[in-house]
Amino acid sequence: MRLAATCNYGLSSVLKNEIQKLGFPIVESTERFVRFEGDFRAIATANLRLRTANRVYVEVSSGNAGTFDELFETARKGEWRRVLPVGNPVSVRAVSEKSALDSLPTIQKTVKKAVVDGYAGRPGGILPENPELPEISILALIRDNRALILLDTSGDPLHKRWYRMKTGEAPIKETLAAGLVLLSNWRFSEPFRDPFCGSGTIAIEAAMIAKNVAPGILRSFAFERFPFADEISLEEERQACVKDERREKSHDIVASDSDADMVAMAIENARALGLSDSVVFEIAEFSIERLPKKGTLVTNPPYGERISDSESAKRAHEDLFSAFRALPELSGGIITGLENVEPMAEGLTMKNRKIPNGPIPCRYYFRTSHRG
Numbered sequence: 001m002r003l004a005a006t007c008n009y010g011l012s013s014v015l016k017n018e019i020q021k022l023g024f025p026i027v028e029s030t031e032r033f034v035r036f037e038g039d040f041r042a043i044a045t046a047n048l049r050l051r052t053a054n055r056v057y058v059e060v061s062s063g064n065a066g067t068f069d070e071l072f073e074t075a076r077k078g079e080w081r082r083v084l085p086v087g088n089p090v091s092v093r094a095v096s097e098k099s100a101l102d103s104l105p106t107i108q109k110t111v112k113k114a115v116v117d118g119y120a121g122r123p124g125g126i127l128p129e130n131p132e133l134p135e136i137s138i139l140a141l142i143r144d145n146r147a148l149i150l151l152d153t154s155g156d157p158l159h160k161r162w163y164r165m166k167t168g169e170a171p172i173k174e175t176l177a178a179g180l181v182l183l184s185n186w187r188f189s190e191p192f193r194d195p196f197c198g199s200g201t202i203a204i205e206a207a208m209i210a211k212n213v214a215p216g217i218l219r220s221f222a223f224e225r226f227p228f229a230d231e232i233s234l235e236e237e238r239q240a241c242v243k244d245e246r247r248e249k250s251h252d253i254v255a256s257d258s259d260a261d262m263v264a265m266a267i268e269n270a271r272a273l274g275l276s277d278s279v280v281f282e283i284a285e286f287s288i289e290r291l292p293k294k295g296t297l298v299t300n301p302p303y304g305e306r307i308s309d310s311e312s313a314k315r316a317h318e319d320l321f322s323a324f325r326a327l328p329e330l331s332g333g334i335i336t337g338l339e340n341v342e343p344m345a346e347g348l349t350m351k352n353r354k355i356p357n358g359p360i361p362c363r364y365y366f367r368t369s370h371r372g
């Protein structure tokens with residue numbers, strides 16, 4: 001069976017790597033999604049274990065979509081009766097790139113009609129939809145006049161891990177936080193720091209990675225309602241995840257923030273995952289003296305856009321880049337939406353990658369080696 005996982009722009013190389021490590025052959029990798037081969041169990045594995053995926057989909061159909069007739073036929077031929085649960089309302093989302101069909105509402109309507117016809121087995125058929133049941137989501141992804149018709153197996157997007165009970169004003173998504181940590185190539189034997197930790201997302205994701213805690217372990221998934229759910233051994237896969245956790249190892253992870261309320265939230269969030277002992281949380285202003293000479297720092301400082309004023313945001317960035325300059329054996333990086341940061345990074349061999357943080361265009365300045 002063919003599956004696909006979507007991700008934040010800038011993270012598809014990380015997602016591809018994660019999928020390969022799980023042992024699933026890659027079919028195609030683009031900026032926003034990775035297609036791969038897998039069996040029923042792979043649906044559970046991918047949903048439970050992928051840290052940077054936004055959602056995991058089953059590919060129900062694929063084919064030409066140069067005209068609406070072609071799109072209709074491509075969507076209709078999917079085995080809808082086999083994959084759709086009875087009674088759940090079905091919604092269709094559409095994305096179209098470099099293709100003749102560009103009206104998203106018309107694409108959505110065409111695919112929905114094709115799914116209903118395909119389900120009913122005849123033109124003008126009916127799909128029973130009870131508005132009180134949870135919605136099932138289909139994604140029509142059209143590129144270069146070809147369509148992939150994808151069934152969402154995740155439900156709530158996968159950044160919702162169900163551990164973050166509380167957040168501040170500008171939390172980073174869990175999937176993005178995990179991606180930043182994975183890109184930093186943190187060696188678990190060395191210290192890890194987030195000195196602008198807010199509600200603790202980056203440090204908690206780092207602890208989950210080091211302890212091999214599956215990101216989806218606390219939550220449920222849309223595929224549990226699907227007709228083929230019996231063939232997916234979710235419970236077995238959950239147990240395998242728990243067995244694979246590295247409980248005995250301790251790591252040096254410190255997350256700090258100048259705001260005591262944020263630190264209290266971060267502590268509660270770590271507790272929800274049973275990771276209270278894995279991260280030390282501190283109330284502290286950023287200072288270079290508090291950083292280890294060697295280790296990894298990954299952080300999301302204030303940009304001045306949503307939290308503090310731009311002067312103090314600029315100072316926070318200058319201090320951070322100075323720290324990377326003064327500590328050549330410190331690796332990791334800074335995700336920022338602040339403009340004109342480039343000069344602050346001058347002379348540092350840091351890569352910088354476009355990675356939006358929600359609606360904010362951001363860049364991740366990072367280095368993985370211990371050279372400055």
Ligand SMILES: C[S@@+](CC[C@H](N)C(=O)[O-])C[C@H]1O[C@@H](n2cnc3c(N)ncnc32)[C@H](O)[C@@H]1O
Binds near residue numbers: 196197200201303
């Ligand atoms: C963009 S938020 C971090 C959000 C965090 N990644 C999360 O997921 O919740 C920036 C944080 O920096 C903190 N902060 C601002 N100036 C600081 C300073 N000088 N030292 C330490 N923390 C500071 C703010 O209290 C805020 O929580």
